[in-house]
Amino acid sequence: MNNKIKNIKKLIVKDSLELDCGKLIKNFSIAYETYGTLNKNKSNAILVFHALTGDQFVTNINPVTNREGWWATAVGPGKAIDTNKYFIICSNVLAGCMGSFGPGEINPETNELFGTTFPIITIKDMVKAQIYLLKYLGIEKLLSVAGGSMGGMQVLQFSSLYPDKTYSAIPIACSASHSAQNxxxxxxxxxxxxxxxxxxxxxxxxxxxxxxxxxxxxxxxxxxxxxxxxxxxxxxxxxxxxxxxxxxxxxxxxxxxxxxxxxxxxxxxxxxxxxxxxxTRAMDYFDLEKQFNGNLSLAFKNTKTKFCVISFSSDWLYPTAENKEIVIALNACGANVSFVEVNSDKGHDSFLLNVPEFLKTLSEFLNSIYNEVSNEKRI
Amino acid sequence: MKKEFEVISQIIQNNKKVLDVGCGDGTLMQFLKLNQQNNVRGLEPQKKLVQKCISKGLSVIEGDAEKELIQFPEKSFDYVVLSQTLQAFIAPEEVLKQLLRVGKQTIVSIPNFGYWKVRLHLLFKGTMPVTNNLPNQWYDTPNLHMCTIQDFVNFCKEKNIKIDRSLCLTNEKISEITNKNMFYKNIFSHLGIFLIQ
Known part of the structure; x- marks a missing residue:
C-alpha cells in the first residue's frame, strides 16, 4: 500500500502553519485529487471534504484500495456533482493516512515515524491546510464546499473562516458541536x-x-x-x-x-x-459554537454564502435536530439558507448511498448556484 | 400566477426583504425575486415543495410556522407574507403574533367564510360548505379556524393590530374594503387581503 501512496498527487506546503494546539508545522504534504475541468473563469470549482474514514479519491476507482471512490454515488459524469460540469477537488485531511501529513509520516526531527508524537489536529487545522491547495490551484472563489458528517463540519468551519472564498456551502448530516453521545x-x-x-x-x-x-x-x-x-x-x-x-x-x-x-x-x-x-479526536474537539463564545450565529455574521443544510430522517448520529441548530443560527444572522430533511431508512450512511431525493436536492441546489454565478460573471 | 399573488406583489415594494410563510412551490417568491429584486426567504412544511423551491434557486427551509418562526429575529424582514393559511394553524393568534414580531409589516390573506356561496350552502343544503376556494369536506379539511372578513377586522381591532390596507377579491377583481362597504364586501368577496403591523 505504501508504494502506491508514493504515486499520488501531493502538494508540499513550504509555509508554516500554526496549529490550534500551538505547534508549528511546515514542509507538510497534502495529498489531493481533482475531477473534471476547471473552466476559464475558474468559477466551477467545488471543494469536497471527506468524512472520518474517507480520502481524496471521491469517485472512480481508488488506485490504492482498488475499490470505488467513497462518494461515487454523488460525484461523476452526469451525477449530482457532475464532473462534466464542475471541477471537483478533494484532499486527504491532516492526520489522514492517504498521503497527507499524518502520524504515519516520518518526523524529520527524529527520523522516526510520528506515531502518537504527532500533534493533535483540529477541524480548523484541516480546513486551514486546504487553503494552500486552493492557492496552488489558483482558485479565488469556489462555487461550493460540500461534505457529510466530518466533511460537513469542515464545510461549516470553512464557511465561517473564509466567507468570501465560496458562493455556497452544503453541510450534510453534521453538527456544529460534537455531541456527548458522539x-x-x-x-x-x-x-x-x-x-x-x-x-x-x-x-x-x-x-x-x-x-x-x-x-x-x-x-x-x-x-x-x-x-x-x-x-x-x-x-x-x-x-x-x-x-x-x-x-x-x-x-x-x-x-x-x-x-x-x-x-x-x-x-x-x-x-x-x-x-x-x-x-476522531479532531471531531470531538469540534465546537464552532464555543469558537464564538456560545453564539453560533456569530460564526456566520454578514456572510453572503448561500447555505443548503441537509439531514436524514433516520440519522441518529447527527440527527435532524442538530442540523437544525445550524439552520437556526444562520436564520438568526439573516444568512441565506435552505434546509430539507430527506426521508430515508438508511441512517447516517444515507449521504453516501443512492438516496434519490437527496441526490436530486444536491444536484438542483448546485445547478441553481451555478446558473446564478454564471449570470453574474457574464454581467 | 394567481390574482391573489398579483395583489400581494403590488403591495410589496421593490428591493425589500420578504419572508413567505407557507411558500408552497415558490411561485410568489420567484416572481418577487425576478421582477421586484426582493430578497426572499421561504418556510414550507412539505418536503416535496421545499425541494421544488431549492431547485428554482430559492432559499427555503422545511418547517412548520407554529414552531419555526421563533428563530427569526425581531423585525428582520420588511414584509412577512401568509397566504390563506392562518385558519389552518392550531393556534392562529400565536402565529399572527410571531408574524408581526418578525416582520415590519405583515400581509395576511384569508378565505372569507362570509362569502355568499358559503352562506347559502350552509343555509339551504344544511351541510358544511364546499366551494372552489374551500374544496375540502368537513372531515378532511386542514382548516381549523375559519373566519370571515368581518371577524378578522374585529380581531385586529380587539388586539390593537393596525390595519394599513384592507383589500378583497370579488370575481377576480380587486377592491378596497372600507367601513362603509364592509357589509357587502363580507358577502361578495371570497378572499380578504390585509396589510397589518
Missing amino acids: IALNELGRQAIMADPNWNKGNYFKTDLSPNKGLAVARMAAHITYLSKKGLQEKFGRKLQEKGSLKFSFDADFQIESYLRYQGSNFVDRFDANSYLYI
Whole structure:
C-alpha cells in the first residue's frame, strides 16, 4: 500500500502553519485529487471534504484500495456533482493516512515515524491546510464546499473562516458541536484500538504487528452507528449465515455478525489505527459554537454564502435536530439558507448511498448556484 | 400566477426583504425575486415543495410556522407574507403574533367564510360548505379556524393590530374594503387581503 501512496498527487506546503494546539508545522504534504475541468473563469470549482474514514479519491476507482471512490454515488459524469460540469477537488485531511501529513509520516526531527508524537489536529487545522491547495490551484472563489458528517463540519468551519472564498456551502448530516453521545462513541473506538496489545502505545510500526483487532472492533462499533435500527432489521433481521439451525457456538451465526466482521477486517487493510485516533479526536474537539463564545450565529455574521443544510430522517448520529441548530443560527444572522430533511431508512450512511431525493436536492441546489454565478460573471 | 399573488406583489415594494410563510412551490417568491429584486426567504412544511423551491434557486427551509418562526429575529424582514393559511394553524393568534414580531409589516390573506356561496350552502343544503376556494369536506379539511372578513377586522381591532390596507377579491377583481362597504364586501368577496403591523 505504501508504494502506491508514493504515486499520488501531493502538494508540499513550504509555509508554516500554526496549529490550534500551538505547534508549528511546515514542509507538510497534502495529498489531493481533482475531477473534471476547471473552466476559464475558474468559477466551477467545488471543494469536497471527506468524512472520518474517507480520502481524496471521491469517485472512480481508488488506485490504492482498488475499490470505488467513497462518494461515487454523488460525484461523476452526469451525477449530482457532475464532473462534466464542475471541477471537483478533494484532499486527504491532516492526520489522514492517504498521503497527507499524518502520524504515519516520518518526523524529520527524529527520523522516526510520528506515531502518537504527532500533534493533535483540529477541524480548523484541516480546513486551514486546504487553503494552500486552493492557492496552488489558483482558485479565488469556489462555487461550493460540500461534505457529510466530518466533511460537513469542515464545510461549516470553512464557511465561517473564509466567507468570501465560496458562493455556497452544503453541510450534510453534521453538527456544529460534537455531541456527548458522539464523543462517547469515538472514545469507544479509541479504547478498542488502545486495548489491542499490538497497538504498543502507538509504536506498532516498530514491530511487525498491527492493532488490527482493535481497529476492526472500532470500525464494527462505528459502523452500527452509521445505520438505523429499521434499516438493519430490514436488511438482516435474524437471518442466519448458514441455512439450518443455530450452531451453539460463538461463531458468526447471524448474517449481521458476519457482515460486521467483514466490515471490520476490510477496514484494517485500508486504514491506519493512529490516524483513526487523531481524526476522531479532531471531531470531538469540534465546537464552532464555543469558537464564538456560545453564539453560533456569530460564526456566520454578514456572510453572503448561500447555505443548503441537509439531514436524514433516520440519522441518529447527527440527527435532524442538530442540523437544525445550524439552520437556526444562520436564520438568526439573516444568512441565506435552505434546509430539507430527506426521508430515508438508511441512517447516517444515507449521504453516501443512492438516496434519490437527496441526490436530486444536491444536484438542483448546485445547478441553481451555478446558473446564478454564471449570470453574474457574464454581467 | 394567481390574482391573489398579483395583489400581494403590488403591495410589496421593490428591493425589500420578504419572508413567505407557507411558500408552497415558490411561485410568489420567484416572481418577487425576478421582477421586484426582493430578497426572499421561504418556510414550507412539505418536503416535496421545499425541494421544488431549492431547485428554482430559492432559499427555503422545511418547517412548520407554529414552531419555526421563533428563530427569526425581531423585525428582520420588511414584509412577512401568509397566504390563506392562518385558519389552518392550531393556534392562529400565536402565529399572527410571531408574524408581526418578525416582520415590519405583515400581509395576511384569508378565505372569507362570509362569502355568499358559503352562506347559502350552509343555509339551504344544511351541510358544511364546499366551494372552489374551500374544496375540502368537513372531515378532511386542514382548516381549523375559519373566519370571515368581518371577524378578522374585529380581531385586529380587539388586539390593537393596525390595519394599513384592507383589500378583497370579488370575481377576480380587486377592491378596497372600507367601513362603509364592509357589509357587502363580507358577502361578495371570497378572499380578504390585509396589510397589518
